[in-house]
Amino acid sequence: MEPVQSEEAGLAPEASEAPDGQVLGKMIRDARKEKGLTLEEAAKAAAIGRSTLSKIENNQTRPSFEIIRRLMRTLELETPQLFVQSAQSSISGRRDYTLAGRGEHQETKTYDHELLCTELTSKRMLPYISTIKARDVTEYDSWVRHRGEEFMYVIRGDLVLYTEHYRPLAMSAGDSVYYDSGMGHGCVSTSDEDAQVLWVSLEI
């Protein structure tokens, strides 16, 4: 198959982007000044050499990606600007975009799940909000287990996450955790009231 296959010259348009190579140094110097750091301080914080930073700021070198990454973190630079946002592109607007309101609802003895989106076929992640009913800690079901990964964020309440391979983890509103959901797991509300959590699950 023939890709765009232009000759060297065909790549020219890209080459004209070169200017921002010239701008990179200025951006970094500005960001450093902004934070009131000297070359020495900034370089040390980013774990790079003072002279390296000087050369970058004066556009006397083409730094490695790794070096730039460290600088970005240190100087809290905004990433997108660095890369010229080129025109694009295809993006199928196929996947929908729905205010997640009423989704499916499933209730068990312990949990009360509400799906946060509809039309699951086009989505890979599965977000839902669950109410974990306040109940006696002693009565204990079997583990929940489903191949994949899961992220959990506590919206309100206090609970303990029990897992098969780790010690129980006490959590309160605002806490979050990420785990392999193939590992058995389960939650118990530890306050008198129900706890509410947001789960985002990704199947393998």
Added chain:
Amino acid sequence: MEPVQSEEAGLAPEASEAPDGQVLGKMIRDARKEKGLTLEEAAKAAAIGRSTLSKIENNQTRPSFEIIRRLMRTLELETPQLFVQSAQSSISGRRDYTLAGRGEHQETKTYDHELLCTELTSKRMLPYISTIKARDVTEYDSWVRHRGEEFMYVIRGDLVLYTEHYRPLAMSAGDSVYYDSGMGHGCVSTSDEDAQVLWVSLEI
């Protein structure tokens, strides 16, 4: 061989070569495959050498920023993900399970992102909490865009989600939305105070 490798300010140990390169190569290879390009085609389109691309994908080199920029444009990779993976460390066969507290922190003019997990290499979803700074709606940055899907849940505040293909969507605490993040998108806080949202992002 090592350069003198002084102990520095304690920053040194993590810095070295191996850590994040692991992910970079995979991301790029995945993106190339996604577009159905061979090494030759992709390299030519990005105006870099075939062997260079091979080495990058196999994490046998630490590419320059310029090279990565060209690849990003060619493969339509999006930036934030690239900068997120930080140094780390060892994991074990089993995915770990960490109370997400300290994550990386990245601040921009509009957003203030805090990653909700560490050790990204073993995780497919990327959860983070962002504060959307209250500001004038008129000043508008370019779209945020990164191939994949994204789920967003509003923790507090009021905001409007602007997107490339749909009409703006007003959201308040408790609302959530699921969309294709390849579609340009961005949030603006509509109350006087900052809004806070939870994002879970899944790359293609």
Added chain:
DNA sequence: GGGAAAAGTTTCCTATAGGAACATTGTGGC
């Protein structure tokens, strides 16, 4: 002004990024 300390630049050298050519590993057809 002088002169000391801090900030920034340039020099010098080694390790390595990047690319051309060569080598290897698929992958289909017969």
Added chain:
DNA sequence: GCCACAATGTTCCTATAGGAAACTTTTCCC
């Protein structure tokens, strides 16, 4: 199996990134 040919990997060489230290400039303070 064997052969062609495409795709990817590896080797080798040159240009250069990155850092330590030498050097220059700026900034204070007296």
